[in-house]
Amino acid sequence: MRGRLDRHLTPYLFVAPFFVLFAVFGAYPLLATLWMSLHDWHLINGDAGFIGLANYSELFADPDFWNALVNTLSLFVISTVPQLFIALGLAALLNTKLRGRTFWRAGVLVPNVVSVVAVALVFAQVFGRDFGIVNWLLGLVGLDPVDWPANVWSSHLAIAAIVTWRWTGYNALIYLAAMQAVPSDLYESARLDGASTWKAFWTVTVPMIRPTILFTTVVSTIGGLQLFAEPLLFESKGASTGTGGSDRQYQTITMYLYEKGFTLFDAGSAATIAWVLFLIVAVFALINFAVVRRTVASR
């Protein structure tokens, strides 16, 4: 009797911790976010009543929101697109016969194990206006120093450099793993057809690792649209408020969420931003899915 109970009940007990924790700390907060976005809600004082879609219409009329959205998309594009292409090339390099394989693989992964906070602090110095090493290098070739955090384009370039630095090696290893699973007879027949290494890469390797490219694109999209720590810490002065520069020149949506919720205590508006961002992420993941599947298939 005891044994039968064990057989039937224990499996559920084994999987229960995941579902309980996800329900309480994952699913409930997301659903509560939707609920809160329909209310006038102060972070400390609490619920001041149902207001329907007022938070949403307010948000869509808010120029700061559109600014944050444009910044997020700009940062996402200029950090993700080059990053994935470089990673693809790097994976192709790592997929050759190399001495010290683990050394090279571990080497390109180093940026990914360093905490994003430490990385942001280092790059804030590297891109500093007065003492930054980038401006020093520009000076060596006779160019004027750039006030990196002060302008839209320069702050975006610098932040994209941080993101690219952190994630290129990681994605390269993912691509490398996929490339190694490509059967070699495909390369042999490509070679017999007279294809160059370059052509074989585009006609054999890339189509064969399509599922992996899709996977990295979706993961980078989900992460990229929620970019937070790199821009938050890029300029130390604004670190505590989340405005992303004096003119909000690099405030992302997640930073705006943080500012609304934890600097201005407007939980209702912050929840609205979170829910809109959730929908944006979902739409982008689907678009990604469609686009990557089509373009890579047509190669």
Add this chain to the structure above:
Amino acid sequence: MTTTAVTAVTRRRRRARPAGGRGKPLIYMLLAAVLASSIFPLYWTFVVASSDNSAIGEATPPLVPGGNLMENISRVFDSSEFALALMNSAIVATTVAVGNVFFSALAGFAFARLRFRGRNALLVTVVATMMVPTQLGIIPLYLLTTKLGWTGHLQALIVPALVSAFGVFWMRQAVDETVPNELVEAAMMDGCSLVRIFWHVALPGIRPAAAVLGLFTFMGAWNDFFWPLVVLNPENPTVQVALSVLASGYYTDYALMLTGALLGVLPVLAVFLLLARQIVGGIMAGAVKG
């Protein structure tokens, strides 16, 4: 499992190498350039951390390490709760890693080897939750931890992270690859309880995979920033929160900031250098599965 996964990968690799052989020095040169740019920011961190803050402001930045490292380190410990932060991060990262490995292994074992109603639907749910950006629920999550009285305390970081969808998925694969079904069946015939089967039959086989998962979880928890920043306060910080406090000073002290960054990075970097082979293998094995 990692060993099998990795050897499987190596085996495939031998078959799969594309045409090449010419242009070898060029490949090494390109890789060396990538490696240099990967390492440079860390080297630069060390240079700044070992310099006098005024040296950083000179016309030519210091390109080699200086002799101020010890002084800067003691300044970091004096000007912030850095010792407490290091301890907090160690506690959180260790507890989360152990918890995630244990609970993920339990669930992974159940999904891979036990038969129960709704198993497949539940497994699909686990995988689906991996795609959900749960950090967007941060406002209600914050209110929930306030209600529980956890704000400012480490359990706010620990409890929600005690088991992850990725961990469950990872351990399910590990059990599937290394724990023979016949062995589990035989133990059941002998009347072993499922807890004992998990402990004595499944756990020994999945140790390598559990170690890799533990490493990833430890590094992830150590480096986590958004949630700790929201739920902790500067009086009881983790390393990442303490670093952001160091950075938010009115007067930008790069030597102080980057010494803190160096101290915060060293533990994870040390773990990484010791176990690089396993970590690289783990990422690549995960990629093949995913």
